[in-house]
Amino acid sequence: MVVVNSIENGIVIDHIRVGNGLKVLEKLGIDTTKNTVALIMNASSGKHERKDIIKIENSEWIDLTALGLLDHTATVNIIQNHVITKKIKLSLPERVVDVIKCKNPRCVTSVEPSIPHIFHLVDPKTEEYRCEYCDEIIKV
Amino acid sequence: MADLLGRNLLEPGDFSAEELAGLFDLADVIADAPADFDRRAVGKILATLFFEPSTRTRLSFEAAMLRLGGQVIGFSEAGSSSAMKGESIADTVRTVACYSDIIAMRHPKEGSARIGAIHSNVPLINAGDGGHHHxxxxxxxxxxxxxxxxxxxxxxxxxxxxxxxxxxxxxxxxxxxxxxxxxxxxxxxxxxxxxxxxxxxxxxxxxxxxxxxxxxxxxxxxxxxxxxxxxxxxxxxxxxxxxxxxxxxxxxxxxxxxxxxxxxxxxxxxxxxxxxxxxxxxxxxxxxxxxxxxxxxxxxxxxxxxxxx
The missing domain is CATH 3.40.50.1370 (Aspartate/ornithine carbamoyltransferase)
Structure with missing residues (x-):
C-alpha cells in the first residue's frame, strides 16, 4: 500500500472522480515547482468505490469555479495545523470565464482577439453550458 | 417609444411583447403614411457595417434611414473595411460609434453583434451574425x-x-x-x-x-x-x-x-x-x-x- 503523509497546511481536493485527477491538476494550473503536490490516483473510497486525491502543501487558494466545472463531485478541505478547518462542497458554477473554449468554428471567439470565453449553465442535470456569444451548447 | 431609447437589438428576445407591440404600432402608422416621417431623422447618421455581402438587408436599412431624412455611411464587404488590415470588431465599432448616431452591423461570425454592442456607445442593431440571429x-x-x-x-x-x-x-x-x-x-x-x-x-x-x-x-x-x-x-x-x-x-x-x-x-x-x-x-x-x-x-x-x- 502506498502511504502519503497528511499535510500540515494547505488544500486537499478529495473525492475526485477516478481517472480525473491528472486533468484537474493540469487544468487548475497548480504550480508543482512552487508547492509540494501529491496526486493520488485510484485510491480506495468506501467499500467498493475508487477516487483520486490531490494534496497541495502551503497553498491557500485554488480556482473553485474551474474546479466545480471540472469535477463538481469533488470536495475541498482546507488544512491548518493538520486539522480540517473548512470543508467546501462544490457545485457546477452558474457562469464560467476562460475555463472552457467554444467549439463552434463559426463563433466570434474563434477570430476576435482578447475577449473572455464566457459560458452560462443551462441545466445542472445535463451538465450543459451555453456560450455567451453564439449560444452553442457544450456538455462538460 | 421612450422605452427603447439607447437600447441595442441583438436578438428578438431583447424586446418585451409590449415593446414589440409599440414598435409594430409605429410601423403600421409609417406604412400608412410614410411621407409624414420624411424629416424625422434629419441630422442623424446611420453607419452600416457589413462585413459580409448583403443586398436587401443593407438596402432596406439605408432606404429606411433615407426615408426618415437621415444619412448613411458604411461599407458593404469586409474587403473594403479595416478588418482586412486585421482590426478587431471591437476597435472598428468603437471608432465608427464616434462618427454615427446608430449602427447596423452584419458579420459572418456568430455572436459578433454582442461584441460590437459591448464596445459601442450608440445603439447597435444586429443585421445578421452568421447563422445565429437576424x-x-x-x-x-x-x-x-x-x-x-x-x-x-x-x-x-x-x-x-x-x-x-x-x-x-x-x-x-x-x-x-x-x-x-x-x-x-x-x-x-x-x-x-x-x-x-x-x-x-x-x-x-x-x-x-x-x-x-x-x-x-x-x-x-x-x-x-x-x-x-x-x-x-x-x-x-x-x-x-x-x-x-x-x-x-x-x-x-x-x-x-x-x-x-x-x-x-x-x-x-x-x-x-x-x-x-x-x-x-x-x-x-x-x-x-x-x-x-x-x-x-x-x-x-x-x-x-x-x-x-
Whole structure:
C-alpha cells in the first residue's frame, strides 16, 4: 500500500472522480515547482468505490469555479495545523470565464482577439453550458 | 417609444411583447403614411457595417434611414473595411460609434453583434451574425404576420428548409415563443435540423411546443404560416453537402393545394428555387409584401432607438 503523509497546511481536493485527477491538476494550473503536490490516483473510497486525491502543501487558494466545472463531485478541505478547518462542497458554477473554449468554428471567439470565453449553465442535470456569444451548447 | 431609447437589438428576445407591440404600432402608422416621417431623422447618421455581402438587408436599412431624412455611411464587404488590415470588431465599432448616431452591423461570425454592442456607445442593431440571429428580419416577419393574420398568438408555424444555419429561423422562434399557444412544425433534412439551443428556446417559451418532421406535404394542412428558407451555400464548409441538400424542400402549387385557404407563405428572401415561381401569383404568397414591411419596421426601429417621436 502506498502511504502519503497528511499535510500540515494547505488544500486537499478529495473525492475526485477516478481517472480525473491528472486533468484537474493540469487544468487548475497548480504550480508543482512552487508547492509540494501529491496526486493520488485510484485510491480506495468506501467499500467498493475508487477516487483520486490531490494534496497541495502551503497553498491557500485554488480556482473553485474551474474546479466545480471540472469535477463538481469533488470536495475541498482546507488544512491548518493538520486539522480540517473548512470543508467546501462544490457545485457546477452558474457562469464560467476562460475555463472552457467554444467549439463552434463559426463563433466570434474563434477570430476576435482578447475577449473572455464566457459560458452560462443551462441545466445542472445535463451538465450543459451555453456560450455567451453564439449560444452553442457544450456538455462538460 | 421612450422605452427603447439607447437600447441595442441583438436578438428578438431583447424586446418585451409590449415593446414589440409599440414598435409594430409605429410601423403600421409609417406604412400608412410614410411621407409624414420624411424629416424625422434629419441630422442623424446611420453607419452600416457589413462585413459580409448583403443586398436587401443593407438596402432596406439605408432606404429606411433615407426615408426618415437621415444619412448613411458604411461599407458593404469586409474587403473594403479595416478588418482586412486585421482590426478587431471591437476597435472598428468603437471608432465608427464616434462618427454615427446608430449602427447596423452584419458579420459572418456568430455572436459578433454582442461584441460590437459591448464596445459601442450608440445603439447597435444586429443585421445578421452568421447563422445565429437576424432580428430585424424577424421584426419584418412578425409585422407581416400581424398585418395579415391580425394576431401573434395561437398560431401553428411551419418552418422549412435549412433550420440549422438559418438565422432567420432561429430569430423567429426566439421571438414568437413569448406569445401564447404557438406550435412550431420544423421541417428539414436530418442534417439541417435546428440546433439544440433553439429547442431550449422553444421549451422556455409561453407554452410553445414543437414537432420535427421530414414530411412537408403531410404537415401543410395544419399550418397557419409557412416560413420557407433557402439552403445557404455560404454556410457550408463542403460544397458536396450543399448540392446534396439544396433541393430537398421545394414549395410548388401542388404542395400549396394541401394548405389552408388563409395560410400565408413567408420567405426572408433571396429565393433561389425553394419556392417555384408559379406560387408567386397565389394570394397566400406574401414574401414581396414582407420585404416592404421590412423597410417600415426598420424605420420604426431607428426612430425608437434614437428616441425620436
Amino acid at each position: 432580428p430585424t428580419q424577424t421584426l419584418t416577419d412578425m409585422l407581416t404576420i400581424r398585418r395579415k393574420m391580425g394576431r401573434l398568438d395561437n398560431l401553428t408555424i411551419g418552418l422549412a428548409g435549412d433550420l440549422k444555419f438559418g438565422r432567420t429561423v432561429h430569430s423567429l422562434i426566439n421571438a414568437m415563443k413569448i406569445y401564447p399557444n404557438i406550435k412550431f412544425v420544423l421541417m428539414s433534412p436530418e442534417e439541417l435540423k435546428v440546433p439544440d439551443f433553439v429547442k431550449y428556446d422553444i421549451q422556455s417559451g409561453n407554452g410553445s411546443t414543437f414537432v420535427e418532421t421530414t414530411d412537408m406535404q403531410g404537415a401543410m394542412k395544419e399550418l397557419d404560416i409557412l416560413y420557407m428558407t433557402r439552403v445557404q451555400r455560404e454556410r457550408f464548409f463542403n460544397e458536396e453537402d450543399y448540392i446534396r441538400l439544396k433541393d430537398r424542400y421545394i414549395l410548388d402549387n401542388d404542395k400549396m393545394s394541401y394548405a389552408k385557404e388563409d395560410m400565408i407563405v413567408l420567405h426572408p428572401l433571396p429565393r433561389v428555387n425553394e419556392i417555384a415561381v408559379e406560387v408567386d401569383s397565389d394570394p397566400r404568397a406574401v414574401y414581396f409584401e414582407q420585404a416592404k414591411n421590412g423597410m417600415f419596421v426598420r424605420m420604426a426601429l431607428i426612430l425608437s432607438l434614437l428616441g425620436i417621436e
